[in-house]
Amino acid sequence: LENIYCSIITIGDELLIGQTIDTNSAWIAQQLNPIGVQVKRRVAVGDNKEDIINALNEEQKHAKIILITGGLGPTNDDLTKPILCDYFGSTLVMNEAVLQHVTSFFERRKRPMLAINNNQALVPNNCEVLFNEVGTAPGLLFEKDDTLIIALPGVPFEMQYLVSTHVLSKISKKYRRPTFIHRTLITAGEGESFVANRLIDFERTLPENIKLAYLPKLGMLKLRLTGTEISETDIEQHFSELKNILANIFVADQDIELEEQIGILLKEKNKTLSVAESCTGGNIAAKITSIKGSSLYFKGGIVPYSIESKQNLLNVNEHTIESTTVVSEATALEMAQNCLQKFNTDYAIAITGYLEKNDHENQIWIALANKNFYTAKMITVPYDREKNTVLTVNSALNLLRLFILENP
Amino acid sequence: LENIYCSIITIGDELLIGQTIDTNSAWIAQQLNPIGVQVKRRVAVGDNKEDIINALNEEQKHAKIILITGGLGPTNDDLTKPILCDYFGSTLVMNEAVLQHVTSFFERRKRPMLAINNNQALVPNNCEVLFNEVGTAPGLLFEKDDTLIIALPGVPFEMQYLVSTHVLSKISKKYRRPTFIHRTLITAGEGESFVANRLIDFERTLPENIKLAYLPKLGMLKLRLTGTEISETDIEQHFSELKNILANIFVADQDIELEEQIGILLKEKNKTLSVAESCTGGNIAAKITSIKGSSLYFKGGIVPYSIESKQNLLNVNEHTIESTTVVSEATALEMAQNCLQKFNTDYAIAITGYLEKNDHENQIWIALANKNFYTAKMITVPYDREKNTVLTVNSALNLLRLFILENP
Numbered sequence: 001l002e003n004i005y006c007s008i009i010t011i012g013d014e015l016l017i018g019q020t021i022d023t024n025s026a027w028i029a030q031q032l033n034p035i036g037v038q039v040k041r042r043v044a045v046g047d048n049k050e051d052i053i054n055a056l057n058e059e060q061k062h063a064k065i066i067l068i069t070g071g072l073g074p075t076n077d078d079l080t081k082p083i084l085c086d087y088f089g090s091t092l093v094m095n096e097a098v099l100q101h102v103t104s105f106f107e108r109r110k111r112p113m114l115a116i117n118n119n120q121a122l123v124p125n126n127c128e129v130l131f132n133e134v135g136t137a138p139g140l141l142f143e144k145d146d147t148l149i150i151a152l153p154g155v156p157f158e159m160q161y162l163v164s165t166h167v168l169s170k171i172s173k174k175y176r177r178p179t180f181i182h183r184t185l186i187t188a189g190e191g192e193s194f195v196a197n198r199l200i201d202f203e204r205t206l207p208e209n210i211k212l213a214y215l216p217k218l219g220m221l222k223l224r225l226t227g228t229e230i231s232e233t234d235i236e237q238h239f240s241e242l243k244n245i246l247a248n249i250f251v252a253d254q255d256i257e258l259e260e261q262i263g264i265l266l267k268e269k270n271k272t273l274s275v276a277e278s279c280t281g282g283n284i285a286a287k288i289t290s291i292k293g294s295s296l297y298f299k300g301g302i303v304p305y306s307i308e309s310k311q312n313l314l315n316v317n318e319h320t321i322e323s324t325t326v327v328s329e330a331t332a333l334e335m336a337q338n339c340l341q342k343f344n345t346d347y348a349i350a351i352t353g354y355l356e357k358n359d360h361e362n363q364i365w366i367a368l369a370n371k372n373f374y375t376a377k378m379i380t381v382p383y384d385r386e387k388n389t390v391l392t393v394n395s396a397l398n399l400l401r402l403f404i405l406e407n408p
Numbered sequence: 409l410e411n412i413y414c415s416i417i418t419i420g421d422e423l424l425i426g427q428t429i430d431t432n433s434a435w436i437a438q439q440l441n442p443i444g445v446q447v448k449r450r451v452a453v454g455d456n457k458e459d460i461i462n463a464l465n466e467e468q469k470h471a472k473i474i475l476i477t478g479g480l481g482p483t484n485d486d487l488t489k490p491i492l493c494d495y496f497g498s499t500l501v502m503n504e505a506v507l508q509h510v511t512s513f514f515e516r517r518k519r520p521m522l523a524i525n526n527n528q529a530l531v532p533n534n535c536e537v538l539f540n541e542v543g544t545a546p547g548l549l550f551e552k553d554d555t556l557i558i559a560l561p562g563v564p565f566e567m568q569y570l571v572s573t574h575v576l577s578k579i580s581k582k583y584r585r586p587t588f589i590h591r592t593l594i595t596a597g598e599g600e601s602f603v604a605n606r607l608i609d610f611e612r613t614l615p616e617n618i619k620l621a622y623l624p625k626l627g628m629l630k631l632r633l634t635g636t637e638i639s640e641t642d643i644e645q646h647f648s649e650l651k652n653i654l655a656n657i658f659v660a661d662q663d664i665e666l667e668e669q670i671g672i673l674l675k676e677k678n679k680t681l682s683v684a685e686s687c688t689g690g691n692i693a694a695k696i697t698s699i700k701g702s703s704l705y706f707k708g709g710i711v712p713y714s715i716e717s718k719q720n721l722l723n724v725n726e727h728t729i730e731s732t733t734v735v736s737e738a739t740a741l742e743m744a745q746n747c748l749q750k751f752n753t754d755y756a757i758a759i760t761g762y763l764e765k766n767d768h769e770n771q772i773w774i775a776l777a778n779k780n781f782y783t784a785k786m787i788t789v790p791y792d793r794e795k796n797t798v799l800t801v802n803s804a805l806n807l808l809r810l811f812i813l814e815n816p
């Protein structure tokens with residue numbers, strides 16, 4: 001089976017001056033992949049006729065399916081519709097169904113409709129109109145022999161609606177495609193090159209239709225197997241092997257973040273958590289609470305950023321701080337134990353350390369406690385303030401995950 | 409003077425299957441813009457030789473500067489270096505300075521170095537090596553007549569380091585570019601279309617070589633004037649006018665973040681701050697502590713995520729919560745006042761609210777206190793959990809900034 005390729009063209013000056021980060025392309029790729037369509041290229045161009053036509057011409061050399069997002073609105077800087085009309089020699093015709101929809105769209109929102117909004121119902125006479133239930137600009141689908149050129153609005157939820165309800169089924173009907181399966185393994189605590197070194201033999205034995213990719217993050221590494229035209233059992237076998245080799249640094253066999261895993265663990269066990277974080281300044285609590293429903297297991301946190309607040313709010317012993325300093329195993333352990341008590345939770349994690357270059361290495365102490373047990377670990381962080389924060393948060397969340405697993 | 413265009417090629421399968429969102433391109437565009445280089449196109453291709461070479465060939469038709477990110481690591485799926493070698497007929501040579509750096513990089517981290525890491529010091533003999541102080545893969549700069557082709561690692565902070573320390577100065581030396589002057593005004597509290605409406609006359613009087621750009625963020629709006637080939641005094645005059653028109657929503661006349669402004673204010677006045685944040689879950693403390701030196705004025709925070717912790721750690725009166733609920737003016741005010749006391753600070757801010765869609769609108773109460781005065785404001789947030797968090801944090805930081813200014 002031949003691979004079916006797609007190119008995504010995103011249109012808008014805001015993408016080229018760094019004002020907007022393109023999240024549409026990633027979403028589209030996630031939808032196309034499971035139906036066996038590979039995104040071959042993604043191209044962003046500005047609101048400029050020549051650039052848009054160039055992109056249209058070029059991308060057809062690379063892919064059968066061209067998805068265009070952006071520039072379908074009603075104002076003067078929305079160029080996609082007139083350019084496609086030109087490109088396909090279309091005449092604009094009034095589409096009564098779209099006009100009725102646009103009119104009622106404004107009525108329902110009790111907003112006056114401007115003349116300009118009527119234009120949204122003018123559509124090229126030689127395309128298929130993809131009805132946009134959730135917005136005013138319809139999608140436009142042009143079919144040219146084996147090629148599909150589909151223009152979609154840039155507003156994420158409108159684009160998503162049109163892809164889900166129209167585009168995927170259209171593609172599925174038009175093309176026969178190979179199947180892809182992805183499996184992602186998350187590891188922590190070992191660098192990319194070390195892991196690669198351990199996987200030399202594994203990579204050598206991989207069949208041609210399975211590829212391994214390394215996706216490093218600070219303190220973590222994702223490994224992705226992609227199988228083409230392969231059975232679930234076949235890829236599962238290689239994925240199990242990968243998990244076995246890396247068992248000692250295993251974090252997860254799904255592409256989910258640490259804070260989500262921690263949430264799942266705590267909900268399963270019906271346990272609660274609190275946090276005392278000094279140098280990470282609220283970032284661990286922020287990660288934990290980024291998960292919907294985290295109030296079920298997260299009771300709260302303290303950010304004792306000053307020595308005074310470590311003593312007054314967390315009751316860390318003055319003597320401990322004086323004799324071991326604020327960045328020490330003893331201080332971290334007291335912070336974790338007192339945090340556990342103050343919030344009356346099943347688990348507590350505490351962090352104290354230096355994020356910025358001192359004469360000595362930047363040390364961070366991470367302590368963990370439950371009612372029966374406590375432990376602490378020191379890590380060193382070599383980067384700048386921002387990266388050291390991310391590295392510390394990732395390391396702390398992984399230690400917390402392990403602590404929960406090992407101390408149920 | 410001719411415009412200088414840049415194309416950004418990002419390499420990596422993870423960009424095409426929707427696993428990674430490309431934030432590098434936006435960052436690069438933000439750096440190139442002020443030195444007069446326009447990003448013309450952004451292209452993402454997979455880890456595939458043919459696709460990478462196609463992109464290299466095509467982008468040179470559109471731009472003089474080709475920036476490539478990704479695929480420079482030490483593993484087998486990192487194709488950029490071998491492909492560029494092929495493309496430019498290079499021989500790989502061992503670069504002693506890079507080798508020494510890589511070796512000491514591993515030594516400093518007390519981690520054994522693998523044979524594979526030596527490869528990072530193998531560089532094409534016909535390129536300029538951009539020394540990477542913060543990672544192991546150097547950047548590679550190829551110069552071909554009027555064209556620059558520069559390969560950078562995909563890890564954001566390594567890429568950012570190389571762009572800041574090597575790439576911008578190289579571009580500035582090589583090309584004559586029109587001069588651009590940017591002036592940024594930050595406003596808060598009024599939407600883009602309202603502000604645009606107030607600026608109709610202002611925009612009409614702008615000379616052709618000054619452009620106004622609207623850069624909306626959640627709860628904030630940045631306005632950027634860009635003058636091409638213009639004098640400082642000329643653009644200053646228009647910028648002052650802009651400031652006058654928008655005086656009532658003025659936040660800053662420099663592009664600095666709210667948390668940095670708050671830090672500057674507190675240091676100037678030698679005052680201290682503490683935070684009690686429920687629904688924002690640590691994000692405000694995290695912003696405040698993202699500023700180097702914030703320990704001078706930030707004493708700490710509490711994240712009282714449960715009702716129990718609001719009572720036990722912040723001493724919010726049980727009766728207040730029962731009679732007004734946890735999301736109320738009274739609860740927010742008590743949180744702020746008790747936070748001020750607990751941390752013994754000059755200012756305190758407290759936040760309590762709902763971030764996710766309820767039947768009613770999502771209300772957030774933000775309270776501020778110093779020793780003599782307290783006040784609270786309610787805002788409503790209409791988006792999803794993530795966006796609502798950002799909007800609440802931005803709104804809270806701006807209210808805090810105003811409170812400090814008005815209550816010195």
